[in-house]
Amino acid sequence: MCDSPISAGHEKDGSALEVVASPALRKPSTPTSVAPGAQEPSWHVKASQPVNYEVRLCQGVFDPNRTDLLDAGRPDGNRTHRRFVVVDETVDRLYGTAMRQYFEHHGVTCEIMVVQAGEVRKEIDVVLRFVERLDAFGIDRRREPVIVVGGGVVMDIVGLAASLYRRGTPFIRVPTTLVGLVDAGVGVKTGVNFNGHKNQLGTYSAATLTLLDRGFLATLSRRHISNGLAEILKVGLIKDEALFGLLERYGRLVLDENFQGTSPEGADAATAILEAAITGMLEELEPNLWEETLERSMDYGHTFSPAVEMLGLPAMLHGEAVCLDMALSTVLAHRRGLVSENECRRVFSVMSDLELPTWSPLHTPEVLGHALHATVRRRDGQQRLPLPVGIGNTVFVNDVSDEELVAAIEIQREMATTSSVEVA
Ligand SMILES: NC(=O)c1ccc[n+]([C@@H]2O[C@H](COP(=O)([O-])OP(=O)(O)OC[C@H]3O[C@@H](n4cnc5c(N)ncnc54)[C@H](O)[C@@H]3O)[C@@H](O)[C@H]2O)c1
Structure with a gap:
């Protein structure tokens, strides 16, 4: 940027545009031999556009x-x-x-x-x-x-x-x-x-x-209702313990009723669960709409799942891959003492209630190791892996080792044997 910038701005269609130009914008006189990078003109444009929907x-x-x-x-x-x-x-x-x-x-x-x-x-x-x-x-x-x-x-x-x-x-x-x-x-x-x-x-x-x-x-279809319940469960697990409680109590009921509220209890539960999920989702999205902050709690369940989902196509659904990832992340958190054994079991039990998978043969150390590396590339060189803290809170970690991953996969497989759903 030059020493004395000239600044111009205008507002149009709700977007503010500010152009900062320098005296160097004036037509250069005779071309001279300037050392590369020195005194060369540059233009900086700064604009912002409000988002409103x-x-x-x-x-x-x-x-x-x-x-x-x-x-x-x-x-x-x-x-x-x-x-x-x-x-x-x-x-x-x-x-x-x-x-x-x-x-x-x-x-x-x-x-x-x-x-x-x-x-x-x-x-x-x-x-x-x-x-x-x-x-x-x-x-x-x-x-x-x-x-x-x-x-x-x-x-x-x-x-x-x-x-x-x-x-x-x-x-x-x-x-x-x-x-x-x-x-x-x-x-x-x-x-x-x-x-x-x-x-x-x-x-x-x-x-x-x-x-x-x-x-x-x-x-x-019932399977696609379950699929959507995975994203709702994500919100409950990382930021809303009360929503998790609703799923624990009424998750199976809203699944049985397709969220149509055919019973009075189911009607209230469907409304409460949907409104809490949408509110929670928007609260997380709004301050970071363009995902410039790479530590996103909404990435919970989305660290390993993109690779697993693509490998599992066409049989696997998005929410199912997300649930598998959440199950693994819960175990990782449990091994680090962030989630108690009882909380870990409650999470697996709700996943099963919602008829979501807690284990897949695709959860091998090779697949998940590659998935984590691919995510590190997407997240600018760091894992930024959201892990639950108890139920309803999150922490980001950057130091999950291959050995830790292998141990967690084994525990996930064992825990999943007590819950029933598995996908290819
Ligand atoms: N843009 C985002 O922020 C965002 C967030 C989450 C997921 N996604 C994407 O969403 C996709 C998954 O969405 P989806 O689960 O809705 O899948 P989908 O759009 O494939 O729909 C699932 C199935 O339900 C059928 N269907 C749709 N509405 C129906 C209805 N009312 N009754 C009966 N059948 C109906 C469809 O024909 C389809 O077979 C993934 O590609 C994922 O990446 C995007």
Whole structure:
């Protein structure tokens, strides 16, 4: 930076831009022989952009009396009459008629693109197919936010495509899975798998609005409810003992009832568990939206799991890989005296209650050793491994050795024999 900077700033579209330039910006006179690095002009640009988005509970999103989906993202009160909608194939089969009737009722013309979900389809070619269709549709990006209805896979694909298309096209998310409601639908990350690595291509891009309608969970398979409960359990384990207590007491009930509250007890529990999970998740995400701080408690369960999940495809689900990782991390913490034996057993017991795996043959010293090294690369050279402290607190460690890992894997396998679920 020069000695006497000239500073200029302006505000536009809510983003503050400050440009600091130097007298050296003036056209240089005669080129002289300057030693490399000395006195050469440089320009520093500093800008910031506020992020502002809403996550809203919304019962009956396709109820004709509700207009949340159409009101969102219109800048001046003029409701436009076109939308581009991307929908998960299964969701389209189950809710497509209600969705089309909703748009028809409100006089909105839609182009609907149906895409298949599943981790193996989370690839860049789907992103490119989508932007081609968007181009042909000729979207008015200031008035016609893209709508995505589906689970984490479809939302991640559409989020990435929307953030790339014309450097950012607004989008609205309607998650239809439990992972979507409590995790993929509330943060700002988008992405697809690439080159054998999970979410290798991605952006940070917030949806304008996410509408959370738990009614969609009525048709979700029991295994996918369990899968989402893994991410909820994560929040309980690292920051909310009361949420863990709710899962201990009512986890099996909400699983049996698909979060639909068919009993009064189940209704209260479903509401309390979902609200605590979403609040906890957002509390952790908001201060570190772009993940500049690499010590993230929400990475609990995400140290070993990315590699294990990719190896376990297509059989293994994301939450299952996360649960395996949480089980191992709990044992690591127990061996260090951070979690008592009783707490460790309670954690394994809740995992089993939620029908989540606590052991997989993929948990070998080789796989997990490689997984840890890959994570160290992602976390700027350090493990930054979140371990639970009791139930509801976390500490980050950087010194897990290969020997410690091997010993913990063995204990995990033994403890898992008393719990019942195992995945390939
Ligand atoms: N962006 C983020 O911050 C974030 C956070 C967590 C997870 N994720 C990503 O989310 C993905 C997992 O999401 P997922 O578990 O929702 O998987 P998914 O999107 O593949 O959906 C799971 C299955 O449920 C079906 N389905 C969806 N809604 C349904 C409904 N209402 N009724 C019946 N079936 C329904 C789908 O067709 C699919 O077969 C992973 O790729 C993960 O990386 C992203």
